[in-house]
Amino acid sequence: MFRHVVLFTWAEDATDEQKAAVAAGLGRLPDAIPEIRAYALGSDAGVNPGNHEFALVADFDSVDDYLVYRDHPVHQAVIAEHVKPILAARAAVQFTV
Structure with missing residues (x-):
């Protein structure tokens, strides 16, 4: 699995x-991109100061499936229309589970 x-x-x-x-x-x-195997997202609970404000974890069967997600036009539209206009900072990592 690729996370x-x-x-x-x-x-x-x-x-x-x-x-x-x-x-x-x-x-x-997940409804638009069948390559997504597992998906969780949410706002930070506010327990620790200095955390990022929102997180997303997505699992895929392979790197190729992740690349489909990464480049999918529906995903790219959400980033362009909703994420980028309010984004101050972003961190990401991908790894094999």
Whole structure:
């Protein structure tokens, strides 16, 4: 299995509506991209200071399936329309499980 983990920190002026649109848009991706095997996302619980604000974990059968997801037009549209306009920082890692 191949895992993708991404963390986001939002711009200070990001609204709750914009943040909700990111979650909704990303949350629709498993229905649009059959290569996704497992998918979890959510806002930080606020327990520790300095954390990123939002996380996504996606599992795939292979690197090739991850690449389909990465480059999929629906995924790219969510990034362009919802993520990038409010993004302050991003961290990501991919690894074999």
